[in-house]
Amino acid sequence: xxxxxxxxxxxxxxxALTGGGTDVGNRAALSEIDASCRVPVLFxxxxxxxxxxAGTVLALVASIKLHTPGFLxxxxxLTFANVRTAHLNTVIYGFASxxxxxxxxxxxxxxxxxxxxxxxxxxxxxxxxxxxxxxxxGGILIGDSTAIEWxxxxxxATPILFIxxxxxxxxxxxxxxxxxxxxxxxxxxxxxxxxLWFPWLYGTAQxxxxxxxxxxxxxxxxxxxxxxxxxxxxxxxIGLASIYYFIPKVIGRPIHSYYLSVLGFWSLALFYNWNxxxxxxxxxxxxxxxxxxxxxxxxxxxxxxTVAINHHFTMLGHFGKLKHSPTLxxxxxxxxxxxxxxLQGVASALRSVSEVTHFTxxxxxxxxxxxxxxxxxxxxxxxYYILPRITQREWPSNSLISLHFWGVALGIVLYVVPMSIMxxxxxxxxxxxxxxxxxxxxxxxxxxxxxTLAGLLLAAGHVAFVINVGWLLVRMFEPYRKPVVRILTGExxxxxxxxxP
Amino acid sequence: xxxxxxxxxxSVVLLPAAALMALRWAASSGQFxxxxxxxxxxxxxxxxxxxxxxxxxxxxxx
Amino acid sequence: MSYGPLLFLGILFTLxxxxxxxxxxxxxQMGALGQHTDTNTxxxxxxxxxxxxxxxxxxxxxxxxxxxxxxxxxPEGYGSDIERGWGRRRTxxxxxxxxxxxxxxxxxxxxxxxxxxxxxxxxxxxxxxLYNPQITSPGSIMPPHGFLFDVRVIGQxxxxxxxxxLEGTFAPPAGQEVIPTRRAEQLxxxxxxxxxxxxxxxxxxxxxxxx
Numbered sequence: 001x002x003x004x005x006x007x008x009x010x011x012x013x014x015x016a017l018t019g020g021g022t023d024v025g026n027r028a029a030l031s032e033i034d035a036s037c038r039v040p041v042l043f044x045x046x047x048x049x050x051x052x053x054a055g056t057v058l059a060l061v062a063s064i065k066l067h068t069p070g071f072l073x074x075x076x077x078l079t080f081a082n083v084r085t086a087h088l089n090t091v092i093y094g095f096a097s098x099x100x101x102x103x104x105x106x107x108x109x110x111x112x113x114x115x116x117x118x119x120x121x122x123x124x125x126x127x128x129x130x131x132x133x134x135x136x137x138g139g140i141l142i143g144d145s146t147a148i149e150w151x152x153x154x155x156x157a158t159p160i161l162f163i164x165x166x167x168x169x170x171x172x173x174x175x176x177x178x179x180x181x182x183x184x185x186x187x188x189x190x191x192x193x194x195x196l197w198f199p200w201l202y203g204t205a206q207x208x209x210x211x212x213x214x215x216x217x218x219x220x221x222x223x224x225x226x227x228x229x230x231x232x233x234x235x236x237x238i239g240l241a242s243i244y245y246f247i248p249k250v251i252g253r254p255i256h257s258y259y260l261s262v263l264g265f266w267s268l269a270l271f272y273n274w275n276x277x278x279x280x281x282x283x284x285x286x287x288x289x290x291x292x293x294x295x296x297x298x299x300x301x302x303x304x305x306t307v308a309i310n311h312h313f314t315m316l317g318h319f320g321k322l323k324h325s326p327t328l329x330x331x332x333x334x335x336x337x338x339x340x341x342x343l344q345g346v347a348s349a350l351r352s353v354s355e356v357t358h359f360t361x362x363x364x365x366x367x368x369x370x371x372x373x374x375x376x377x378x379x380x381x382x383x384y385y386i387l388p389r390i391t392q393r394e395w396p397s398n399s400l401i402s403l404h405f406w407g408v409a410l411g412i413v414l415y416v417v418p419m420s421i422m423x424x425x426x427x428x429x430x431x432x433x434x435x436x437x438x439x440x441x442x443x444x445x446x447x448x449x450x451x452t453l454a455g456l457l458l459a460a461g462h463v464a465f466v467i468n469v470g471w472l473l474v475r476m477f478e479p480y481r482k483p484v485v486r487i488l489t490g491e492x493x494x495x496x497x498x499x500x501p
Numbered sequence: 502x503x504x505x506x507x508x509x510x511x512s513v514v515l516l517p518a519a520a521l522m523a524l525r526w527a528a529s530s531g532q533f534x535x536x537x538x539x540x541x542x543x544x545x546x547x548x549x550x551x552x553x554x555x556x557x558x559x560x561x562x563x
Numbered sequence: 564m565s566y567g568p569l570l571f572l573g574i575l576f577t578l579x580x581x582x583x584x585x586x587x588x589x590x591x592q593m594g595a596l597g598q599h600t601d602t603n604t605x606x607x608x609x610x611x612x613x614x615x616x617x618x619x620x621x622x623x624x625x626x627x628x629x630x631x632x633x634x635x636x637x638p639e640g641y642g643s644d645i646e647r648g649w650g651r652r653r654t655x656x657x658x659x660x661x662x663x664x665x666x667x668x669x670x671x672x673x674x675x676x677x678x679x680x681x682x683x684x685x686x687x688x689x690x691x692x693l694y695n696p697q698i699t700s701p702g703s704i705m706p707p708h709g710f711l712f713d714v715r716v717i718g719q720x721x722x723x724x725x726x727x728x729l730e731g732t733f734a735p736p737a738g739q740e741v742i743p744t745r746r747a748e749q750l751x752x753x754x755x756x757x758x759x760x761x762x763x764x765x766x767x768x769x770x771x772x773x774x
């Protein structure tokens with residue numbers, strides 16, 4: 001271990017290893033863990049961000065097409081349906097899942113207190129993964145989409161993804177078994193659960209829908225069992241694991257109640273996976289299935305409230321720190337959105353609300369509240385914390401950080417709030433048979449244009465972030481100039497002490 | 502149909518079996534004896550409770 | 564108190580329960596649903612689609628129609644599906660047993676298409692609508708599907724019988740005509756085959772409304 005630390009010191013002249021007195025050993029261990037994650041985590045983050053940019057462009061095209069149907073109408077591979085579907089698949093499988101894996105790897109190593117075992121394996125998984133997403137999204141654009149929501153990637157792409165998921169899951173379990181810290185933190189529960197649940201979900205859905213399709217509306221049941229569980233059992237646990245780690249870590253205070261977090265985990269595990277059928281309220285399935293899902297959706301109040309109490313009470317009295325920490329800003333924004341998205345989800349699952357909001361843009365707004373305002377914001381926050389530590393470089397520009405935060409924060413509020421309201425009115429109009437259908441369509445147009453505007457704000461934020469990350473990477477290859485102790489120890493004054501070796 | 506039946510039956514047998522094995526392993530290795538201390542796990546001697554670890558914006562020029 | 568065993572058991576069992584409850588049991592309940600034969604008329608419902616319409620279903624899938632159009636009619640008194648004339652009865656599990664991919668849909672950017680074959684049986688309407696929705700439905704935000712049509716010079720024999728009747732700004736340049744491709748023909752055959760109003764014991768069509 002000591003030898004490795006010395007190697008690291010040689011690699012990274014002037015890094016935090018020189019930081020302070022008796023802490024050197026522990027600091028070295030921490031840095032060694034971070035450094036061991038560098039290559040695979042960077043790969044996951046960078047390819048994830050490349051897909052984020054692609055997904056943003058696709059989203060803007062889709063958004064414009066919905067209010068201006070003649071836009072780019074000549075190209076068959078750019079129809080609204082193709083672009084919208086390619087957007088969903090790039091941001092879900094390309095962006096969100098890859099950032100999730102990167103964050104999972106780093107958090108697992110940190111909490112297990114061991115350097116990453118066999119980083120090569122994870123890097124290979126990443127390579128496979130990106131090939132899979134590329135083939136899948138390409139397949140969607142050339143018209144091979146399966147038209148099964150969240151599983152549109154054609155049959156020839158998905159086995160590649162499955163293999164990489166399996167590699168990642170196996171790797172996570174291996175790291176977990178080799179851990180130096182025997183006690184488990186709640187984040188590890190969520191992470192371990194997510195990596196165990198997801199390959200099973202994905203494999204089952206693939207077999208039952210694409211390889212050996214079940215008959216009739218059982219397809220819809222499998223579809224929504226899968227699609228809702230991707231959110232509930234893959235993204236949500238990783239998002240919550242991050243919040244449970246980063247908020248205490250940044251503000252330097254343990255979570256409000258560890259017992260509540262235990263209750264939150266188990267109630268989520270018990271109820272979330274029964275929720276899927278609430279996407280089929282009023283549909284041609286036996287009503288017992290839908291009723292079970294509605295009941296489970298309401299039961300979700302238990303994990304949501306426990307998590308909300310825990311996150312928000314931990315923050316109590318520490319809101320001043322939001323000014324200084326980008327990680328905290330994004331995390332708290334995400335935590336608040338998680339509460340809101342969950343409450344909106346519970347409400348929309350009720351039969352009387354679903355009668356109005358089902359089949360409208362309300363659902364689209366809800367999806368973005370969950371996947372973006374909650375999950376993506378948390379992932380951005382995590383990246384702000386992890387990237388400087390694995391690269392041993394400071395964030396180059398504070399202005400770009402602010403631009404990123406305010407661009408996406410305003411953008412997503414401007415997206416979710418009007419679209420939620422619009423969807424509700426749209427649903428009310430649709431349920432009144434006296435209103436002509438085309439009048440409902442015309443009513444949505446100004447709101448859809450507003451959405452394009454919101455999309456531009458989000459895009460600006462993404463570009464700012466990507467520039468900052470690119471700049472950070474450039475610094476990795478520059479000879480070392482400024483020491484990094486500011487972030488790594490919170491001390492600005494020690495800068496001088498750690499000049500060039 | 503046969504593949505579905507195979508998966509359905511296979512999973513019903515395999516899942517509890519895997520769970521039981523996991524139970525045996527977890528029990529034998531004696532995990533988590535001190536859940537009360539679990540909340541302190543993100544912290545260590547270098548970054549103890551009370552230390553802010555991400556002061557970047559605004560007041561970093563102390 | 565030891566959480567380890569609980570953690571692992573729980574992670575595996577919680578998902579297993581919903582999988583058994585929401586996938587395995589429904590599969591047993593609905594997986595073997597068969598066609599229904601009317602005791603009076605000996606009519607079999609739902610009928611098997613003709614080959615051309617089945618091809619069309621593949622185009623419906625490939626073009627992603629499902630992202631804006633549902634294929635499900637909600638029960639009377641729940642939403643306005645039946646009042647809007649989208650169906651004479653709610654749709655039930657049996658309506659979908661012939662579909663290779665069941666495309667219930669979750670979004671009504673456009674109207675429901677469960678019974679579009681009944682509402683709009685005219686093939687020429689469908690061609691013109693697909694070519695450019697503004698011809699038949701001004702104000703629609705459905706994208707034009709010009710790539711499903713060939714624009715070609717009118718031959719020696721004169722205008723083709725299957726050329727689209729287009730007027731004003733939608734008309735092709737003089738001396739040319741717009742012909743549906745094979746894909747357009749199959750897609751329209753599928754759309755015209757969409758009818759889910761057969762009388763079923765579990766979803767009877769109201770007497771006064773049934774023909």
